[in-house]
Structure formats: structure tokens, C-alpha cells
Amino acid sequence: AQKVTQAQTEISVVEKEDVTLDCVYETRDTTYYLFWYKQPPSGELVFLIRRNSFDEQNEISGRYSWNFQKSTSSFNFTITASQVVDSAVYFCALRGVGETSGSRLTFGEGTQLTVNP
């Protein structure tokens, strides 16, 4: 069985602070994919990034960066110089390629990030 844990239920920061959202996962598959999604107050989940298990390079996209470490089964997400528009619920998700049907994702519980002006 797969599992994704986002231990931080809520985080509150002041604008321009850096913030890291933690994600820890469990899977028995040797090949798997990890995702981050953002859910703003409007409700629609927005895809942010996908990583496969063979690519441990960290990625940076503007103010966003992701740190993938297989040794600790973690895929953490950092927002640098946070802005009010970053306020949202962020979900980490996992899909193991060992599953044979569809493209099932297992989601974490989500982290509510509030960036205060």
C-alpha cells in the first residue's frame, strides 16, 4: 500500500518569509512518481510539479523549489520570499508504477499555507 504524509496541517508566515512544506511517502514500488498540487481558495487543484523516482535532481522554478531525497523518502517543497497569493492548500501525491490499472494517485492530507501581509 502507498502512503503520503504531510505532517504540517497549517502553516502561517509573514510575506517575504521562506517556507518549506514537508512530504514523506511510503511505497514498495521501485518506480514511482511524486507530485505537488496547489489548491487556491477557488477550489481547483493546480498541478505544480512531477518527479520520477530515478531523478533525484532538485528543481527550481522561480520562487518554488523541490528537494527530493530517496534516502529519507521525502519530497519537500520550498517557497522563497512568500507572497499573499501563495496562500492555498498544498497537496503532495504519489503514484507507484507497480499498479496495473489507471493512474491512481495517493494524496497526503494537505497543508494549509497562509501568507499574511
Place this chain on the structure above:
Amino acid sequence: DVKVTQSSRYLVKRTGEKVFLECVQDMDHENMFWYRQDPGLGLRLIYFSYDVKMKEKGDIPEGYSVSREKKERFSLILESASTNQTSMYLCASSLAGLAVSYEQYFGPGTRLTVT
């Protein structure tokens, strides 16, 4: 841009009613999914479909059924709505792939209240 639309943003139904939630995607995606989202539980998969007329149970299928008669449309049915089905329902679609895992595109959600 991929667009996934859901028939209603808000819905209020009475206990025992039959409820239909509709989802349509316009990108010819093979896979479609229904999730429910509850505080502290994240998104949980109810059902998914990887082809027309094909469906598979997700993690919490009890009390729900689905229908996929056309590729672009995936319906979630609550045969007899109960108060514990009050939740946010999210539909998603994606391309199919085993070797590559494609991201899912989500609709805006339907907030269902059962009274």
C-alpha cells in the same frame, strides 16, 4: 488548455435522494477520476475509469456508483444520499500511461450538502 467542468459548484440535497454529479473534459483523456475531499483527510479516490464503460473502485466506493458512456463524460451517482456524504467532490482527468505518469487535471469541485 485542458478544461474539466463539473455540473454544479454547490448542491443541497435531502437524505435519501438520488444525486447525479456530472463531469466533462475536453482533452480526449482516457482516464477520469472522482475524489472526495474532507478536512484532514486529503483527497480520497472514489472511482476511476480508464476507458468508456470501464470503471474501477477506488478506496471509498461504498454508497457510490459511476457511469461512463462517452469518453468525455464521467458521472458520479449517489443512489441514496446520506448526511455522511456531505463533502467536496472533485473530478479529474489524465492521459493514460504506465511507463509515464501523467498529471491529473482537476475540475473546480462540487460542494454537496446532504440535509
